Amino acid sequence: MYSEKVMDHFSNPRNVGEIEDASGVGTVGNAKCGDIMRIFLKIENDVIVDVKFKTFGCGAAIATSSMATEMVKGKTVEEALKITNQAVAEALDGLPPVKMHCSLLAEEALKAAIEDYQKKQQAQKEAAQAD
Amino acid sequence: MSIYLDNAATTATKPEVLEAMLPYFTQVYGNPSSIHRTGRDARRAVERAREQVAAALNADKGEIYFTAGGSESDNWAIKGTAFAHRAKGNHIITTQIEHHAVLHTCQWLERQGFEVTYLPVDADGLVDPADVERAITDKTILVSVMMANNEIGTIEPIAEIARIARAHGVLMHTDAVQAVGAVEVDVRALGVDMLSLSGHKFYGPKGVGALYVRRGVKLDTYMHGGAQERGRRAGTEYLPGIVGLGKAIELATADIAGHAARLTAMRDRLIDGILKEIPYARLNGHRTRRLPGNVNVSIEYIEGEALLLRLDLAGIEGSSGSACTSGSLDPSHVLLAIGLPHEIAHGSLRLTLGDYNTEADVDATLAALPEIVRTLRDMSPMYQDMLEGALK
Ligand SMILES: Cc1ncc(COP(=O)(O)O)c(C=O)c1O
Ligand SMILES: [Zn+2]
Numbered sequence: 001m002y003s004e005k006v007m008d009h010f011s012n013p014r015n016v017g018e019i020e021d022a023s024g025v026g027t028v029g030n031a032k033c034g035d036i037m038r039i040f041l042k043i044e045n046d047v048i049v050d051v052k053f054k055t056f057g058c059g060a061a062i063a064t065s066s067m068a069t070e071m072v073k074g075k076t077v078e079e080a081l082k083i084t085n086q087a088v089a090e091a092l093d094g095l096p097p098v099k100m101h102c103s104l105l106a107e108e109a110l111k112a113a114i115e116d117y118q119k120k121q122q123a124q125k126e127a128a129q130a131d
Numbered sequence: 132m133s134i135y136l137d138n139a140a141t142t143a144t145k146p147e148v149l150e151a152m153l154p155y156f157t158q159v160y161g162n163p164s165s166i167h168r169t170g171r172d173a174r175r176a177v178e179r180a181r182e183q184v185a186a187a188l189n190a191d192k193g194e195i196y197f198t199a200g201g202s203e204s205d206n207w208a209i210k211g212t213a214f215a216h217r218a219k220g221n222h223i224i225t226t227q228i229e230h231h232a233v234l235h236t237c238q239w240l241e242r243q244g245f246e247v248t249y250l251p252v253d254a255d256g257l258v259d260p261a262d263v264e265r266a267i268t269d270k271t272i273l274v275s276v277m278m279a280n281n282e283i284g285t286i287e288p289i290a291e292i293a294r295i296a297r298a299h300g301v302l303m304h305t306d307a308v309q310a311v312g313a314v315e316v317d318v319r320a321l322g323v324d325m326l327s328l329s330g331h332k333f334y335g336p337k338g339v340g341a342l343y344v345r346r347g348v349k350l351d352t353y354m355h356g357g358a359q360e361r362g363r364r365a366g367t368e369y370l371p372g373i374v375g376l377g378k379a380i381e382l383a384t385a386d387i388a389g390h391a392a393r394l395t396a397m398r399d400r401l402i403d404g405i406l407k408e409i410p411y412a413r414l415n416g417h418r419t420r421r422l423p424g425n426v427n428v429s430i431e432y433i434e435g436e437a438l439l440l441r442l443d444l445a446g447i448e449g450s451s452g453s454a455c456t457s458g459s460l461d462p463s464h465v466l467l468a469i470g471l472p473h474e475i476a477h478g479s480l481r482l483t484l485g486d487y488n489t490e491a492d493v494d495a496t497l498a499a500l501p502e503i504v505r506t507l508r509d510m511s512p513m514y515q516d517m518l519e520g521a522l523k
């Protein structure tokens with residue numbers, strides 16, 4: 001039911017782990033519906049230089065987390081925000097229709113991590129102005 | 132070769148069973164309703180299989196009807212009773228942990244104007260017979276409670292429930308699809324009016340089953356057509372399948388105690404090993420009143436489908452009640468009925484042993500599982516949060 005690419009990313013997920021001093025962290029999903037995803041971003045000069053994830057979820061959730069982190073590495077924040085769950089699913093040679101909702105989490109986790117980064121940037125800017 | 136631990140889903144057809152079936156495809160291929168010799172030979176084979184099923188259940192031959200499997204038997208028993216006894220009442224009692232063959236049938240009957248009570252179960256999955264008695268009204272026409280649960284393996288107190296039903300003049304059906312061939316099933320000792328079974332759960336062919344209907348029980352026809360099965364179930368008999376079912380039930384019930392003891396020992400070793408080696412794991416279902424081959428555990432902080440896929444990559448085949456394996460958003464109704472929170476139900480793993488499993492399979496599973504769980508937990512944000520929370 002899963003493509004070879006999905007199984008590859010599921011069995012050898014890329015970028016699993018945490019980033020200690022992450023520029024942004026996003027957690028989405030809930031245990032009730034079965035999938036939780038957390039993405040850590042390290043951003044320098046608006047470029048994503050490192051990315052890690054942790055996922056509680058099915059094969060599709062783990063594979064899309066892995067693929068999404070691969071896709072954003074080296075991208076600017078603006079480019080990363082354009083990545084959709086369809087694009088992630090396509091990069092995995094497709095997902096079964098019932099599993100598309102699992103891939104949405106990767107997109108949402110990424111956006112949440114970027115939002116967290118932007119909030120932190122904003123707070124820093126304000127703190128600098130206040131000085 | 133993979134290690135097959137999904138015998139509750141289906142079993143391999145035994146070579147002896149297949150051998151018994153084969154002549155009925157190419158040599159004795161007659162229609163059992165035909166008058167000529169080939170037809171008569173076919174008829175004899177059907178009636179011999181009926182005797183084998185009756186003997187295994189301590190029933191009379193005239194009380195056994197062949198069907199296309201467990202689902203049809205359940206549908207027939209419940210819908211057939213509902214419509215045959217509609218004049219008396221419209222109330223049916225069942226449980227929240229039945230197989231979908233029973234649950235969806237009851238839900239459909241609700242749309243036809245029947246009323247259904249879905250009894251809860253306790254944390255071990257047991258139905259309280261006193262709940263059955265309390266639920267009976269003067270409109271109740273049927274109680275349907277499964278003999279053994281297909282997910283968590285809990286064995287229900289059917290004889291006690293049947294006594295209560297009979298005392299109130301209510302018919303009693305049990306879905307014994309998982310019980311037949313696994314534990315002793317004696318329709319007289321149980322005191323049930325109807326009982327469903329399915330060949331592929333005890334090393335027989337798929338697509339053939341039977342319904343026991345106690346003599347004298349009024350039941351509407353479900354499959355309309357020809358006069359097969361003494362006019363109560365139409366359709367040219369699946370002759371090789373019926374022959375296979377007869378042979379399989381004979382083999383499966385020949386030494387049920389010895390067979391159960393062997394599986395129970397392997398089951399307990401698997402349960403104890405998993406609970407010892409894996410922290411934050413719990414057994415689902417009753418510890419002792421459970422099917423000899425059934426292991427069902429919830430492994431916290433990981434998701435069932437991911438666990439199954441990893442096990443499959445390691446050559447071990449099991450199943451799960453997680454939402455992501457069912458294609459719906461909800462985990463198994465059985466796990467929710469025993470009170471598991473959603474997140475723990477998602478991490479369930481069912482491993483069901485059968486006649487072809489060996490102690491070496493148990494060893495291999497116990498060797499592979501802890502490492503797989505560790506890998507998935509290392510990846511799990513819930514596990515990370517739990518560990519950090521525990522440190523604080
Ligand atoms: C308890 C129970 N009832 C009914 C069925 C349905 O049987 P069948 O697959 O033969 O239709 C099954 C099989 O999955 C079962 O486990
Ligand atoms: Zn999923």
